[in-house]
Amino acid sequence: MKALVYRGPGRKAWEDVPDPELVDPTDAIVRITAATICGTDLHILKGDVPEVEPGRILGHEGVGVVEQVGAAVTEIKPGDRVLVSCISACGRCSYCRTGMYGQCLGGGGWVLGHTVDGTHAEYVRVPFADTSTYLLPDGVTDTAAVMLSDILxxxxxxxxxxxxxxxxxxxxxxxxxxxxxxxxxxxxxxxxxxxxxxxxxxxxxxxxxxxxxxxxxxxxxxxxxxxxxxxxxxxxxxxxxxxxxxxxxxxxxxxxxxxxxxxxxxxxxxxxxxxxxxxxxxxxxxxTGLVDTVTTPTLLTMLAGGRLDADRFATHRFALDEMEAAYDVFERAAETGALKVVLTR
Structure with missing residues (x-):
């Protein structure tokens, strides 16, 4: 598959990488149908997040269709259209039990595009899929839904x-x-x-x-x-x-x-x-804080009910394989007027 790979401060490339595979029984493989770029991705490229190692696939915001699920996944199935949260939650540790998913001690938190490969790719492995994805209602567009991965x-x-x-x-x-x-x-x-x-x-x-x-x-x-x-x-x-x-x-x-x-x-x-x-x-x-995404279900309900206008965040649209061009436009937001760039298949 193709993915946007971090190659060190100031360096990135849209290149061929191996397809992701199920690692844990709680994993899912999601075929990305829409993604967007976050200011945090730009911080990574500047070298502000040293935990991100060269070779990492960037991105933590995405919408897609479930391709495979691990044996322990019960809430989603192949063919389901889902929102991929920027925060992964094991659902069992002391922090997850109090809704502080961003501080997950069980291998979650902000991991996508950070400590594991992320969503700026044709496919992504989503850890803890039952508690880190959300089924999308009919009528909610990919463009609107992807804004609920992180910024909202x-x-x-x-x-x-x-x-x-x-x-x-x-x-x-x-x-x-x-x-x-x-x-x-x-x-x-x-x-x-x-x-x-x-x-x-x-x-x-x-x-x-x-x-x-x-x-x-x-x-x-x-x-x-x-x-x-x-x-x-x-x-x-x-x-x-x-x-x-x-x-x-x-x-x-x-x-x-x-x-x-x-x-x-x-x-x-x-x-x-x-x-x-x-x-x-x-x-x-x-x-201060890292998002926990505990409000994602509420925001998704508001989006489906027409109480939240998320589509208007998208100012520029690209095909998924135009990832490098999308980064260029987003990096020059002061010149281009970009708010959120949305990449779709």
């Missing part, structure tokens, strides 16, 4: 739920890429008073307005002035960091009011300064 549950869980958005509050989302836009969309579930989007790219700020942001601010402008004027000098109730660089994290910490919250969603490859000398007295809460 990540933004919802690590940003909105961890940040405890409440009605009437002011929420600032720093970074209007796919995760930031997903945070805007899912924050609206809780009727915040103002949603403010911050980004350097005007195209992404325009997208943020379409997704429901009330106010947009270019990051090159005086973001703090805008937020404090909007809130009567108090600051935001919640700032969601959706970029993953020190400057954006530190901006979030400056934007919140006493009693405010910073929910960090971005993947950081470098240290950020935590100004505890200023924050300690202000009753500030800072949360």
């Amino acid at each position: 549950p990540t933004a919802f869980e690590v940003g909105v739920l961890a940040g405890k958005v409440q009605p009437g509050q002011t929420v600032v989302i720093v970074g209007a890429g796919p995760i930031g836009l997903a945070a805007i969309e899912t924050a609206r579930f809780y009727s915040p008073g103002h949603v403010v989007a911050v980004d350097l790219a005007e195209a992404r700020l325009d997208a943020a307005k379409q997704f429901g942001a009330d106010v947009t601010v270019n990051a090159a402008d005086d973001v703090e002035r805008v937020v404090f004027e909007l809130t009567g000098g108090l600051g935001a109730d919640l700032a969601i960091e959706a970029v993953g660089v020190p400057e954006t994290f530190e901006l979030c910490a400056r934007l919140i009011r006493p009693g405010g919250r910073v929910a960090n969603v971005g993947v950081h490859g470098k240290p950020a300064t935590l100004h505890l000398e200023k924050l300690w007295i202000r009753n500030v809460t800072i949360t």
